[in-house]
Amino acid sequence: MSKLKGVAVIVVVYNPHVTDVCDRISNYDAAVDHVYIIDNSSKNQEKEFYKESRQNVTYIALQSNKGIAYAQNFGAHLAMDHGYPFLLFFDQDSYIKGDEIKGLLSAAIANDEVACASPSSTNKTKYSSETISSGSLIPSKKFEICLLYTSPSPRDPKT
Numbered sequence: 001m002s003k004l005k006g007v008a009v010i011v012v013v014y015n016p017h018v019t020d021v022c023d024r025i026s027n028y029d030a031a032v033d034h035v036y037i038i039d040n041s042s043k044n045q046e047k048e049f050y051k052e053s054r055q056n057v058t059y060i061a062l063q064s065n066k067g068i069a070y071a072q073n074f075g076a077h078l079a080m081d082h083g084y085p086f087l088l089f090f091d092q093d094s095y096i097k098g099d100e101i102k103g104l105l106s107a108a109i110a111n112d113e114v115a116c117a118s119p120s121s122t123n124k125t126k127y128s129s130e131t132i133s134s135g136s137l138i139p140s141k142k143f144e145i146c147l148l149y150t151s152p153s154p155r156d157p158k159t
Contacts, residue, residue: 004098004105007032007137008084010075012068013092014040018048021092029054031098032088036078038062038071072133080140087138094134104137115142 009028013021021037028035037049037059044061058078062071068091076087086105090096100119107117118136 003030004032004102006085007088007101007105008079008082008086009035009088009090010038010072010079011035011090011092012038012040012071012075014065015043016041016045016092018045022049022051024090024092024095025049025054025057027095027098028088028090028101029057031101032056033084034058034079034082036060036075038075040065040067040071068133076140076143080144085140087140087143089133089136089138091134096135101137104135108137108139114139 009032011021011025011028016039025035025037033056035054035057037057039045039059039061041061042064044063046059046061049057049059060074060078062074066074072089075089079087086108088101088104096119104117104119108114116136116138
């Protein structure tokens with residue numbers, strides 16, 4: 001599968017099992033332009049995440065658990081600052097195949113009114129029709145509209 005242009009993945013982690021996360025990131029890395037790993041752990045795990053050479057992966061250690069919303073916003077701002085028109089959010093234990101990412105992107109591109117495209121979640125016994133943040137693809141311009149109603153953007157992980 002060729003890379004999907006314009007898509008940045010934001011993966012929020014907290015005390016992750018690095019090998020498992022890296023396996024998932026390899027899948028995203030092959031499918032999209034860039035992957036941002038935002039780490040809410042107190043321990044900087046940059047060396048573990050960069051054992052394999054990845055040019056389109058950025059690891060940011062927040063140095064403490066600032067919460068998933070803060071970490072997602074932090075990653076979104078990085079991606080938007082680098083001009084990515086689509087943001088795809090995951091947590092450390094979520095997984096989606098590259099062709100499923102393509103489906104989400106197609107849904108968002110097909111209709112300019114789409115604010116969020118999300119896969120169905122499963123829990124092995126039933127499907128849910130609810131949207132969850134993990135696996136949600138959001139056009140940056142829609143995300144920016146939401147930011148007009150929130151506090152200033154996080155930029156420095158030390159704050």
